[in-house]
Amino acid sequence: MKILLYFEGQNIIGKSGIGRALSHQKRALASMGIDYTLDPKATDYDLLHINTYGPKSLQMVKRAKKLGKKVVFHAHSTEEDFRNSFIGSNQLAPLVKKWLVALYQEADHLITPTPYSKKLLRSYGLTQPISAISNGIDLKKYYPDEKKEAAFRKYFHLSETQKVVICVGLFFERKGILDFVEIAKKMPEYTFIWFGDVPMLSIPAAVRRVVKKDHPKNVIFPGYINGDLIEGAYSGADLFFFPSYEETEGIVVLEALASQQQVLLRDIPVYDGWLNDRMNCYMGNDNQEFEQLIRQLVEHQLPNLSMAGFKTAQEKSITQIGAELKAVYQEVLERPYDHQIYAKVTK
Incomplete structure (x- = not known):
């Protein structure tokens, strides 16, 4: 099993909680002996684990699907936590929600940090499997x-x-x-x-x-x-x-x-x-x-x-999170391809 961890805009949001989540993922995978790469050009991986929601993230999803790879989207972001942040965030929030749903629905599996955020994602109409897994702590x-x-x-x-x-x-x-x-x-x-x-x-x-x-x-x-x-x-x-x-x-x-x-x-x-x-x-x-x-x-x-x-x-140690991520990866890799999703993203 080899995982491609992808994080768009490291220079912009690398100091945020999402940036630290990527660091935790790397350590969690290492603790489980799971091979991973950060190279977005790599092709020798089994599953794409994507953390961000910019335009390059969508490109990575499409590329992964064309290569026949499974995709796990880490849903760190919601409309609710986008509001009251940057200038104009409240006006943009409904559009951000539409974009997030468009991205998230392309994944084979969603991971989100808490049962609360899982509930929010379900309220968006997302139907694929969702696992609530903490970002973990060192x-x-x-x-x-x-x-x-x-x-x-x-x-x-x-x-x-x-x-x-x-x-x-x-x-x-x-x-x-x-x-x-x-x-x-x-x-x-x-x-x-x-x-x-x-x-x-x-x-x-x-x-x-x-x-x-x-x-x-x-x-x-x-x-x-x-x-x-x-x-x-x-x-x-x-x-x-x-x-x-x-x-x-x-x-x-x-x-x-x-x-x-x-x-x-x-x-x-x-x-x-x-x-x-x-x-x-x-x-x-x-x-x-x-x-x-x-x-x-x-x-x-x-x-x-x-x-x-x-x-x-x-209870949310790096090792514990590694075990939970490994279980999700294994389940997704063993699951038959969703041909409807595959056809949609490879048009």
């Missing part, structure tokens, strides 16, 4: 490390007693960035750090203004940071606060859980079935509730659920 990478935590605090000139609340995400309104800043304004005694970025000209003026200048001194936007610093931030902060309104999974949430960090989330459907308020994380619904929970968590007035969260992350 547990060893995010295990708490005192040196990494010290490097994080030194980089941001934080004293040992300074309380820090972090978030990781693109500068999208749907990620809750405006709420993050509004809450920080009411809590000047804490430092709030939002890791991540996007090209400034691609986001609405209100978000751009908040990131550039309209935020209090206790809010820091350091941009995209990886490696020891972000890993040290995950475990070395006092709280991971992720007020996103819409996700298909939320890889950064898995990273925080793997870091044995306290996690505060907005109560949205994507977490149903794997994250539970007051059991392995904390959840809120509005800024007033978030402010109260942040104070209680940072000041240790609520039970620490970090180890319960870590156990949840363990």
Whole structure:
């Protein structure tokens, strides 16, 4: 078995959760001894596993079908999580949905990160088999490390007693960035750090203004940071606060859980079935509730659920995801060709 992993636009979205999903797939396949290639010109593969939805992705699907290859589409994206992101995203969202459906329906099998996103795909009228498989997490990478935590605090000139609340995400309104800043304004005694970025000209003026200048001194936007610093931030902060309104999974949430960090989330459907308020994380619904929970968590007035969260992350380890991907690949390769799909994409 040999898999062609395809990812379009690495330079544009490689820093996003989808970009990290590709890295996890490579490690997951390696953990199962599955041979793979990243060469889009390769022909000696058995199955195309495609992660993106641009025009080149469609070309790859057509090429694979002409070669008689099976296609698994990783449905990371939905109309719902496209909204409230880039300038004009809400106006374009219905067209994006049509494009996604046109692409996804050409696959022999769909993979999507959660039961929630699987439900969304079914609501689009997609009928082929769909497997809900987490994007997974590299547990060893995010295990708490005192040196990494010290490097994080030194980089941001934080004293040992300074309380820090972090978030990781693109500068999208749907990620809750405006709420993050509004809450920080009411809590000047804490430092709030939002890791991540996007090209400034691609986001609405209100978000751009908040990131550039309209935020209090206790809010820091350091941009995209990886490696020891972000890993040290995950475990070395006092709280991971992720007020996103819409996700298909939320890889950064898995990273925080793997870091044995306290996690505060907005109560949205994507977490149903794997994250539970007051059991392995904390959840809120509005800024007033978030402010109260942040104070209680940072000041240790609520039970620490970090180890319960870590156990949840363990269930989504790279090795586990590798086994689930392997099972899907084997089933798809053993399945007879759908001649209707084949005829449609090779016209």
